[in-house]
Amino acid sequence: QLQWDTLLTQFKHRYASYLTAQLNEWQARQQSLQEHRKITTTQRTQIEHLAQIIRAMDPQTVLQRGYAIVHHKGDLVKSPSQLREGDDIELRLAEGTLSATLSQLKEP
Structure with a gap:
């Protein structure tokens, strides 16, 4: 039982850091996507505003x-x-x- 517990602890330590790194990378990607979405929404709003101005100025x-x-x-x-x-x-x-x-x- 002691050997099993030791192996399990070693396994947890090895893969915990790996899984934590993977989780951190996933969260960073998620945040990056949210930032890109925010930028895209802002750009879309700016483009729509400029299109309205262009339509209003169209002879x-x-x-x-x-x-x-x-x-x-x-x-x-x-x-x-x-x-x-x-x-x-x-x-x-x-x-x-x-x-x-x-x-x-x-x-x-």
């Missing part, structure tokens, strides 16, 4: 809200001072384009 989204993009001779019109009465302009809308001749300029 087509702006046009869907009822705005128009005005061009004169291929140039983007940003100010009425770029135009004169009689100029041909092009208005890009959400669902198509209109051509028009400017008949009157009004001051804001």
Whole structure:
């Protein structure tokens, strides 16, 4: 019985340190995976936020809200001072384009 107890104790000591090391390695991997998951979730949130900003700034989204993009001779019109009465302009809308001749300029 004494020999058996001695062998069992030796076995426990040898494999206890091995199993402890394995357990520590497994826990470290688990923690690493949790950290990666947290990073991935943060990155996913950042990407979704950036996608929302990009969609909001998309000219087509702006046009869907009822705005128009005005061009004169291929140039983007940003100010009425770029135009004169009689100029041909092009208005890009959400669902198509209109051509028009400017008949009157009004001051804001």
